[in-house]
Amino acid sequence: MLRVDQLTYTYPEYPPLVFDFSVAAGAMLGVVGPSGAGKSTLFNLLAGFLVADSGDIRWGDQSVLAQGPSHRPFAVLFQGDNLFEHLSVLDNVGLGLSPRLLDPVQRQVCAAALATLDIGELAQRLPGELSGGQQQRVALARCLVSPRPVMLLDEPFSALDPASREDALAAVSQVNRQGKTVLLITHDAADLERLGAPSYRIGD
Numbered sequence: 452m453l454r455v456d457q458l459t460y461t462y463p464e465y466p467p468l469v470f471d472f473s474v475a476a477g478a479m480l481g482v483v484g485p486s487g488a489g490k491s492t493l494f495n496l497l498a499g500f501l502v503a504d505s506g507d508i509r510w511g512d513q514s515v516l517a518q519g520p521s522h523r524p525f526a527v528l529f530q531g532d533n534l535f536e537h538l539s540v541l542d543n544v545g546l547g548l549s550p551r552l553l554d555p556v557q558r559q560v561c562a563a564a565l566a567t568l569d570i571g572e573l574a575q576r577l578p579g580e581l582s583g584g585q586q587q588r589v590a591l592a593r594c595l596v597s598p599r600p601v602m603l604l605d606e607p608f609s610a611l612d613p614a615s616r617e618d619a620l621a622a623v624s625q626v627n628r629q630g631k632t633v634l635l636i637t638h639d640a641a642d643l644e645r646l647g648a649p650s651y652r653i654g655d
């Protein structure tokens with residue numbers, strides 16, 4: 452169970468943002484709400500890039516608040532700037548799997564994730580040589596191969612055409628069925644319907 456308990460964060464000159472919800476291990480939860488409601492802020496708090504004023508984040512029976520980002524149970528796809536420009540597409544995906552040099556089996560796992568998202572032929576390119584939608588799929592592939600048990604996806608399909616979107620939805624659905632917990636920020640209710648996920652609404 453991921454439990455977000457009265458987690459509070461305050462930007463200067465804004466009213467406090469308060470998050471309170473839980474999601475069972477292996478389940479999927481949509482995070483929805485109007486632009487500016489605080490959805491990305493929630494992911495930054497979970498990932499450990501922002502420090503909450505108060506409240507708790509618990510995974511299982513343990514608070515993650517004392518853990519740095521690299522020790523938390525979250526693989527994260529943010530809205531932009533997810534890729535390292537000097538690394539190939541394959542090596543960017545590989546960082547989701549291991550911080551060390553990849554062995555041949557690991558390279559195969561990364562190549563398969565790229566193929567699932569129909570960008571297998573781009574493995575040796577640099578991110579700067581890709582379209583926005585292709586970059587988004589590389590970032591998603593990196594989350595898909597990650598051993599971390601929870602995926603935080605901030606609008607992962609926003610730059611995708613309908614066919615790529617279908618591939619990406621199927622890939623997220625598959626890892627969820629295999630046991631990964633998924634939190635998905637989306638402005639498109641049809642995505643959550645397609646994935647059969649309930650939603651946590653922020654900002655009402």
Ligand SMILES: Nc1ncnc2c1ncn2[C@@H]1O[C@H](COP(=O)(O)OP(=O)(O)OP(=O)(O)O)[C@@H](O)[C@H]1O
Nearest residue numbers: 462463465484485486487488489490491492493530
């Ligand atoms: N660094 C910052 N300093 C001050 N205010 C900020 C900062 N970052 C975000 N905000 C404000 O905090 C609020 C929540 O922002 P956040 O990015 O979490 O919203 P969101 O729900 O993800 O929006 P969107 O759907 O447009 O991505 C917004 O009103 C935003 O203007």
